[in-house]
Amino acid sequence: MEKEFIKNTEKKVSLNVTGGKIDSFRQTEKTTGTVRVYENGCIGVAGCIGEPNEEDLTKRAIEALEFGIPYPEKLEGACEMEERHDDEIIPIPEFIPTMQTFLDRLGAECPNFAFSNKIGLQYTSTEYINSKGHRLSHAGGAVYVGLIAKNRGSGNIFDSFLGWKGREFDADMLITQFKKEYDAFFKTVDIEPGRYPVVIEATTILYRFINHFIGELYASGASLLSGKLGEKVFSPKLSFMADMNPLTAPTACFFDAEGCVAKDFRPVFVENGVLKGLLTSKKSADTFSLPNIGSAQAAYDGVPDAGLTGLYFEPTAKSLKELVPGKAIYVVVAEGGDATPDGHYASPVQLAYLMEDGEFVGRLPDLNISGDFFELFGKDYIGTVLDEPMKGDSLSAIMMDVGK
Amino acid sequence: MIQFKEGFYADIRVEDRFSTVIAYQAGVLEEMKNRVEKQAFLRVYDGKLWYYASVTDIEHLQKTLDGLYAAATANPEILKDPIVRKFEVNRDRLSHFEGCSVRDIPLKEKQALLKSYLPLLSEHECIKMSRAKYLDRNSKFTFISSLGADIEYDYQTCGLALSFDMAEGEKQFSGNWQQGGTRFDEAKGHEKEIRASIEEQISFMRNSVPVVPGKYPVVLSPEAAGVFAHESFGHKSESDLMISDESMKEEWQLGKAVGSPILSIVDCGELSGAGFTPYDDEGTKARKNYLIKNGKLAGRLHSAQTASVLNEDLTGNARAVSCDFEPIVRMTSTYIEGGELDFDELIAPIEKGYFIKTIKHGSGMSTFTIAPEVVYEIENGKLGRPVQISVITGSVFETLGLIDGLSKEVVQLSFVTGGCGKMEQHPLPVGFGGPFVRVCEMNVQ
Incomplete structure (x- = not known):
């Protein structure tokens, strides 16, 4: 035993x-x-x-x-x-x-x-x-x-x-x-509906699709990602991992519930646009012959299961100005968004600012943002900036349809 | 016997929580456990600051209480403090679940019940992955305070949650079915209902078409209406976020018109189900609280602190998700009161609109959002083809004013998974419900 x-x-x-x-x-x-x-x-x-x-x-x-x-x-x-x-x-x-x-x-x-x-x-x-x-x-x-x-x-x-x-x-x-x-x-500004670079915590959008990364769903064929492991399905600029690294996740434990330790304490889901890993436990990885990247969780009295504490997006720029020179929409609160089964995402935006060269210009009225999963993290993904001081998570820029 | 000290207000809440989780995935047992947790939350108030402690060692509560007393400063005038004067001093023993407690039902019997439903999840080839859960909870609460409150009551929920991922060609859909009640026997005999629900969701996957975004009349099911009431207005009625800004009382004056004259929204902890709160976590007895009555602001939800600051009556809404946390202002069971129409009469005048039958989730700030799951088109007063919608949104106050029809039928719902989240405290079991609600215009995406 x-x-x-x-x-x-x-x-x-x-x-x-x-x-x-x-x-x-x-x-x-x-x-x-x-x-x-x-x-x-x-x-x-x-x-x-x-x-x-x-x-x-x-x-x-x-x-x-x-x-x-x-x-x-x-x-x-x-x-x-x-x-x-x-x-x-x-x-x-x-x-x-x-x-x-x-x-x-x-x-x-x-x-x-x-x-x-x-x-x-x-x-x-x-x-x-x-x-x-x-x-x-x-x-x-x-x-x-x-x-x-x-x-x-x-x-x-x-x-x-x-x-x-x-x-x-x-x-x-x-x-x-x-x-x-x-x-x-306190400076109100406005924009015309259209397509804009939207600066947002990418997790706000990605968490609405996170079930598609679950090993069991992937293996069943019912995930939007089914059959795509090892394939380039997103923008080559996109890399994201579970964040278990004390440098960027101050209270996160560097190993998962089953004692697995990933390289750099960050189990990789997507690397340079290629789908590399899924949410698994040792059991689901074994059952469905999937790689186990080491992000399992467990209740103190529970059987381990696939889980996720936080995500780390590989930075592609050093500052917001470098990431989105010119005009962009900086989203602070976008509560309540969701996606249709075929991957169309839409969300109201309750608080956003107009940004110009990385600086706040003024507050925008309530907006709607939308896009399709593979495009949002594919051709429409602009990049990510880390260490923007006020945010615990990475901020990403994505071209999105913006309406009122 | 706890010894309270003079010069302070103090209370102690103890929960003895029993729970069961049994889970299957694709027909294979994944989890099976009973959990018993005993925990206490202690509060001491000296008129300036609250001092809290959460402990699992309930044999030495006096020691923890004395530690809190040592951190606080004795206040000879504490009994005149406006918050302390608000507290009710109830003494009561309530036992709703003695004789039908889920503690007394063997784990194997619960497992057998869940297993009996598993074949339903493999009747269709398009179901590629399935999960089935049996969940129950029985809690025994005690509450005592330095003012003399002494309350004991029990709480119970029990139910089933099934979910299934389906795929057929390029089409995919994640379906679910859930039953929540308060007695083990209520979880029996749902085969027909589950089968019908699975078949409807398969049909939805096969036949639903994307919506053309726009503004349309929308009819909400009791489930959607209940979540709408909870998210759009219930959270705004939680007065703890109101007391930080004095101008809020003026802005939210009781009697102000905030919705359609046919609209009344109620919160009540007396209703059986997930939101059952006969006494809140400050010992206040539950009551029926109108938030909106006939379109006018009729009340808001309080703890003793917020009732004291806003000089209003207690409502029984100080709740904590567990003994890890202090009570804050939360909803119990929130629902819209019924109207005068049948469902057919409600949809009859709609030339083109949508019926939101089930939903995934909702949220509400100045703009509310509901993410629908199963939706049907309404065309020329009749239900039509299934439609995929990402979200329906709208300004809360505009939408409350656009409600122009309510069904007679009112359904109260109670679930065993999920719950309400507020800041660090999630998930708090709540109930919700209402009639079928017609809104003459909503933003559909």
Whole structure:
């Protein structure tokens, strides 16, 4: 019988903000433990909340083998790796005063916005050990800001959003960058319907098609991508991966739920336009003879399944100005979009700015954007820029149909 | 016995949650587990700041509570604090599911029920991949507060979720069927209904044509209407995002006309199903709250904090997705009240429009969106061919004013997967529903 043991701990401090003032402090710590055992082509899983007792979990996992859940035993071989990125970011006693000072300064720079929601600190650690000597250890930490900005007197409950996550909190950078958007918010501009470069987090669109990357759907023939593994189906400028790299995903664990470690901690889905990988677990990869790129997830008491935490798009430009010189539409909020079965995507845009040479010009009215899956990430894909300071994710530029 | 300290408000919520997941994919067992989690969420308020802790060690709650007291500052005037004065002090014991708890049903019996439905998913060659899930939850809640509240109640959901990916030639479609209830027996005997639903979705895949984008009259099913009410107006009625801006009270004055005079939207935690919340997570008793009554703004949803700031009554809407989080203002079961028409009368005057039968999801800000799944054309007052639509959108307030017909029939829906997401708390079980709703113009893409 082979065995895996996993222990996860998450420590969080969360501040609630109402009208620019911190009104609550929440501190939580949660530890979970998991044992998975493999015997005769089946898996048994047991999990617990709280400090795990490996012996007890193992006994329960062995009992769970009787359910007869088929799962191939393909544990990773002997290897030891550790990644620690959990240095203290802000001491907890200083967290409230630091963040209230930041909020006061932000409120002074953006007086017509009322800020609400959460600011927090998060530290995570994961240990993975299997019976073949595979030992992995990860620890990460980040501060996150997720503030809803409400334009005073607008009648809306939500007008814009200040979102950021990182390991080094730089209040000056956040305020300076958000101030640019704030100034543009109050200058209304307009455009004629037509085709424009749209700057958007590509995940906003891609997540509406993510089921087509699931191994089982691919193998069944019911995916838009079925039969295309290894083929160039998108723009040669497009490369994207699951982001498990601490450099760009501060709290992400560098290995997946089954202890798989990808090159550069980024399992590849599309490389230079070629479909290289799909969302799989070891089981689905084995069942359908697909490559397992190592992005499985599992509940603390659950059987591993294909999953995804975040995506990394390979940058093609160093700045927004380089990516889209001239006029472009910068989308901040596009909620509620979806696609038809044949791949036509459409979404309303609730907040967008007109951009000229990478700089905000003014706020656009509500818009609609649309396009077809293979064209959006094919001939219409312009490229991606990373490290645009205000965004945790990459920003991509795509030619899209824009209407009102 | 918990010892509360003077000079503070404090409350403790404990949930003992039992849940079951059984899942099959392509007829093969993928997951089978019972989970029991006991967790507590503690709050201390000193009149200036709230201090929260979430713990799994429920044997030592006093120690955690004392830790929160140590972080806060005693306030001799705490009982005069406007938030503290808002809290209800209820004492109650409610048990709706004793004798029919899903805790008492053997896992093998649940598995056998799910297995009995699996053959339906392999009756058609065009179904290339299928998933079937049995899901249940039974929770026992207790709530005590330093003011003397002492409440116990239970909550239960139970149901099935089937999904299937289909392909035939170049045509593809991902279909689904779901049943949500509160008793195990309600999950039995759905073969005929499932078979009919699969056949309809196969027909949709084979025969649906892309829509010509434009503005059309649209009739929403109870499912679509319920999601529309939840997304378009329910979230706007959650007053926690309102209290950060004083001008909101003026903008959202009760009595203001916000929709068609035939429109009334209600939120109520008393209804059985996923949104059942007899007491909210601050101990407030559920009640029927009109958000819109006859087209006019009639109320909004509150926690004690927001009710205190806006000087309005409690509504029973302070909810947390689990004991990991503090309660925030959330919906329970939200629905549109019925009208006077039959379905045929509703579609009769439409020369060209669309009937949205099922949906994938919806969202709402100033513009709302619904992503339809199965849609039929309405032509000269009759249902016609199936049509593919990516999204229907519109300005919330314009659309609420364009509702010009409601059916008599009202359906309340409850699902066992998904739920409502708000910021960090997802998925919260909610109920929704309504009549068939006719909107004289919507933007269809």
